[in-house]
Amino acid sequence: MRRWLRQHRYAIAVSVRRLLAQPFSSLANLLVIALTLTVPILGASILITAQPVARQLSVSPEMTIFLSPSADADASAGIAQRLKADFADDVASVKVVKRDEAMAKLRANPNWAQALAALPSNPLPDAVVVTLHEHPDLARHADTLATQWRQWQQVDLVQHDSAWVQRLEAILRFARIGLVLLAIGVALVVLATVFNTVRMQALTQREEIGVARLVGATESFVRRPFLYLGALTGLTAGLAAIALAYFALMPLNTALARLAQSYGTSLALRLPDAVSLALAVVVVAILGALSARWSVTRNTRF
Structure with missing residues (x-):
């Protein structure tokens, strides 16, 4: 040694x-x-x-479900309940944003106040803001969910930010x-x-x-x-x-x-x-x- x-x-x-x-x-x-x-x-x-x-940046992205202008007043609440019941494993939180609430926030902004004052009525639809859980392929998973939700009645548009992700x-x-x-x-x-x-x-x-x-x-x-x-x-x-x-x-x-x-x-x-x-x-x-x-x-x- x-x-x-x-x-x-x-x-x-x-x-x-x-x-x-x-x-x-x-x-x-x-x-x-x-x-x-x-x-x-x-x-x-x-x-x-x-x-x-x-x-x-990419964890828990928000997806917004915009209802059609002719949707019932209680349609947003029904969609929120359906999301919580049928997509509990995918959805972290659900928030309903009423059209009047959204308009009030815009009018509180001085940059929009004068433009909105000229409108005869509220053009904004009711919306449901959905926050997703983490997922290994979050962008593709969000696309799949958006495709399903677009087919629901009284849903006009599903907007999400998967492209940049x-x-x-x-x-x-x-x-x-x-x-x-x-x-x-x-x-x-x-x-x-x-x-x-x-x-x-x-x-x-x-x-x-x-x-x-x-x-x-x-x-x-x-x-x-x-x-x-x-x-x-x-x-x-x-x-x-x-x-x-x-x-x-x-x-x-x-x-x-x-x-x-x-x-x-x-x-x-x-x-x-x-x-x-x-x-x-x-x-x-x-x-x-x-x-x-x-x-x-x-x-x-x-």
Whole structure:
């Protein structure tokens, strides 16, 4: 066990010395990988921030059932009772808005008062405002309910806002797919950069590797420092990417706060949770080690 630990400590020390031996080259490689990793981290931050906003906007949408002008005075109450009885699993709340009540609210608005004063009678119909429960496919479910309710007697129009909900869900779905493709691209950049770095190191240490083999060094002993070199490169670049993303979010949040304030709300971008970030760093380190193994296997056959 002590021998195994001593060999790994030696490999780590050798890999660190090789990184420090060429500071400018190592720093350039780390910077390339870190900047590349920063992009999907920022994309994930935007997506994480957008998802709660989307859920908040799309949860419990209101649908308005407008009755025909010739409907009975008690028709709205009958429709409200039917909704509560037949659609209890779909409907969260039902509110009846009488035509006189709606007209009174409009007349209370000074922008509409003069225009409404010229009307001989109240043209507004009775309405029933329905708030729906959450649903996995809320937009499509709302369309299905609207189609059913339009067929009821004394119902003239069913108005709901599913179109923009569908667009918002499509945008988020597009963003998720784009983020996955971006992560794949980042993984390829990490593999290519580490592969080239280890290749250059292997060619530089060509004579040293040959001497080590002559004195009986095993292939695992020869390869182990290069594996740690790739893993340390990925680990350091991952941590640097998180730091870059953190500092990049500061000016972005300042600009976003001003924009959100103009709409009377507050919004801020935040990094993914610590577990996700730690997992991402581990994955990058593993990719670096795998790329290093591939490179050292191909470039030390001499």
